[in-house]
Amino acid sequence: MENPFAPELLIESRGAVRIVTLNRPEALNATNEALHDALVAVWRFLAQDTEARAVVLTGAGRAFSAGGDFQHFVELWDDRQTRRKEIDAARRLLDEMLDFPLPVIAAVNGAAVGLGCNLAACSDIVLIAQSAYMADPHVGVGLTAADGGAPTWPVLMGMLQAKEYLLTSERIPADKAVALGLANRVVPDDELLDEAMRTADKLAAQPPQAVQTTKRALNLHLKRAVAGVLEYALAEEFASFDTPEHQALVRNFLDRSAARAAARP
Numbered sequence: 355m356e357n358p359f360a361p362e363l364l365i366e367s368r369g370a371v372r373i374v375t376l377n378r379p380e381a382l383n384a385t386n387e388a389l390h391d392a393l394v395a396v397w398r399f400l401a402q403d404t405e406a407r408a409v410v411l412t413g414a415g416r417a418f419s420a421g422g423d424f425q426h427f428v429e430l431w432d433d434r435q436t437r438r439k440e441i442d443a444a445r446r447l448l449d450e451m452l453d454f455p456l457p458v459i460a461a462v463n464g465a466a467v468g469l470g471c472n473l474a475a476c477s478d479i480v481l482i483a484q485s486a487y488m489a490d491p492h493v494g495v496g497l498t499a500a501d502g503g504a505p506t507w508p509v510l511m512g513m514l515q516a517k518e519y520l521l522t523s524e525r526i527p528a529d530k531a532v533a534l535g536l537a538n539r540v541v542p543d544d545e546l547l548d549e550a551m552r553t554a555d556k557l558a559a560q561p562p563q564a565v566q567t568t569k570r571a572l573n574l575h576l577k578r579a580v581a582g583v584l585e586y587a588l589a590e591e592f593a594s595f596d597t598p599e600h601q602a603l604v605r606n607f608l609d610r611s612a613a614r615a616a617a618r619p
Contacts, residue, residue: 358399359392364414365400370407370558371551372400376470379415384423385469387440393473394443397450407558407565409454410550411477412461413470418486421468424611427495427604430595441592444469444501445584451476452573452580455566457557461550462486462537471536475506476576478569479553480537482528483546488536492591494523495607496600500587505580511535 357365364375374396376383385393400406413419430437451458451473460477464486471488474480482488490507492499499520507516511534519526519534531537541549557565594600 359396362389363392363396365396367406368551369555370405371410371554372403372406372408373410373412373551374400376411376413376419379413379417381423382417382420382465383413383415383470384420386423386426387436390440390443390447390469394447394450397454401455406456407562408554409456409458410461410547410554411458411473412463412547412550415464417464417470418460418462418466419468419470419473420465421470421491424495424604424607427595427600428608431601437592437595441500441588444591445588448472448476448501448505448580448584452577453570455569457554457565457569459550459554459557461546462488463543463546465489467491469501472501472503472506475503475510475536479557480531481539481541481546481550481553482531482537483543484528484540485543486528488526488531489523490520491523493521495603496597497594498587498591500584500591504587505583506576507536509576509579 357363359365361377364377366373366375376389378384378386378389383389400409430440457479458477460474460480462474462480462482464483466474466486466488468490471490474488490499490503492503498504503516503520507520515534518524526534526536528537528540532540
């Protein structure tokens with residue numbers, strides 16, 4: 355099948371496995387509008403591939419995904435129509451991933467931050483490179499942690515741990531991610547994609563109807579948890595873009611980034 359999502363998302367076929375790669379390496383695969391739209395739409399596209407049996411999700415370059423693009427945040431402050439569109443897309447992305455019939459193996463090759471962390475959390479098996487880490491820094495940049503962390507983390511790691519890591523925005527190293535329940539196992543960096551493919555091939559060889567219906571049954575737990583939280587959290591995230599705290603934090607981050615860039619030879 356021709357890939358309509360390039361260049362933001364790459365899709366490679368290896369037998370019955372499809373490798374989906376977030377492809378903005380120069381921005382650490384941070385999600386701009388085009389990449390976010392592609393991430394929403396790719397799951398129905400892949401579900402129509404009758405030869406596919408499993409998916410590996412990973413990032414190009416040295417990051418899985420650095421989350422939201424800070425410069426794009428600035429655009430959303432005044433463009434409330436685009437902000438509403440993206441908040442609605444965040445809801446659809448979570449729904450699309452939880453309803454996607456094929457097993458998804460996240461190969462977390464580097465930083466998985468914000469939306470990047472939550473893409474991994476909505477996958478079915480999560481392999482994380484030894485040097486990688488996870489974090490949901492929504493609160494740290496003045497935003498409600500709506501699109502994944504608040505709805506799903508309490509189911510995966512327990513309420514007290516979810517509160518600590520969401521309210522502090524603290525980084526979660528690979529070993530700790532496994533201990534918390536955000537990842538299945540740590541893999542040496544240079545073996546990550548091979549191990550993800552071995553896992554995907556193993557799942558692809560299982561009876562497809564049994565795999566897909568069992569996945570759906572398991573994801574009903576997540577869907578029921580998400581249903582009671584997501585609408586409130588997304589409404590608050592929409593509003594938090596207007597707060598002076600959020601806007602000051604983003605401006606400070608962009609100013610520091612510009613200063614570092616100017617200081618480079």
